[in-house]
Amino acid sequence: MTTYTDKGPRPEVGKFIAFHHISFWVGNAKQASQWYCVRFGFHPFGYKGLETKSRQVVSHAIQQDDIIFVFHSPLEPNNDEMGRHLVVHGDGVKDVAFSVENCRGIYKRAIEKGAKSVREPWEESDENGTVIFATIQTYGDTTHTFIELTNYKGTFLPNYKEPRHVDPILPSLKECGLHFIDHVVGNQPDDQMTSAAEWYVNNLQFHRFWSVDDSQIHTEYSALRSIVVTNFDETIKMPINEPANGRKKSQIQEFVDYYGGAGVQHIALNTSNIIKSIAALxxxxxxxxxxxxxxxxxLREKLKKSKVKVDESLDVLQELHILVDYDDEGYLLQIFSKPAQDRPTLFIEIIQRKNHQGFGAGNFKALFEAIEAEQDLRGNL
Incomplete structure (x- = not known):
């Protein structure tokens, strides 16, 4: 495992602030958004559709604290772009949006450095003000949208209206206590991790934060390599994974096979009380x-020799199947959902940190073995 301290120079144009929201392209946005509300504790937040004069695409936005997911589906049968994406990839993440300062400057620099433009900067307005957007291509068919809110006063983005219906079952369910997006992981085909990571360094002025290779992350059957890149202020973390050769198919390769190429493998959501969150989930x-x-x-034997004391009950962590990773300074607790759709592609991680900024390298072997058991059931190991 390698950590990096060299951030490079402060970016000369613009600033990346945080994750703004994550956009999914799905076959049925209404049903998908409701599933995440019921299962993961989100609440309906915004809506665009036929009733709001959005004629081609319907959008359902849901929120939990600072986490916003937006589900988009085509409304018309001749939407070839979304149709092709859904056939190739199935339901999945299309866009990871960032809040930025100086959207036009960040976009201009990225394009000058070689990034591919999806949509040049544009403005959208409503009674709450104006927002500036721009979109570029990253790995696979995934995009990044830069969002400059400036003085916008609305609750989300222009032309989103209040949800037309709030499921009456939601208030009766336990709150899940998920607070913000910790990191978003992108899987790459073999030998494309380094170039994908360098894309962020060159085009967005991100820097390397953390990495592991297959000598550290492997099981009897499979292995992976990973590089984490982040913005200058280290508020946006983007791990980039690729498979490594093993006796059998790695979980990274399984994702690439079923997703049809590179894409977002999982979204990590941060909680301050993982035991309470997982019990609720x-x-x-x-x-x-x-x-x-x-x-x-x-784990109990190893912790006896560690300087770190885990505050949570190990019995409860074991009962809930929560993983623990630690170093001399602190620890993290994490757990991974099964895939959120029929294809073994996107899943959700829940993570709690206590003075530990790693990504669970000490847990990768146990995690891989758990995933391999699922792969074996699917006939894909």
Missing amino acids: RSRGVEFLTIPDSYYVA
């Missing part, structure tokens, strides 16, 4: 990977 029917008891037997 399990009560809502979220399925998580199963971690064997042997992991916790070994």
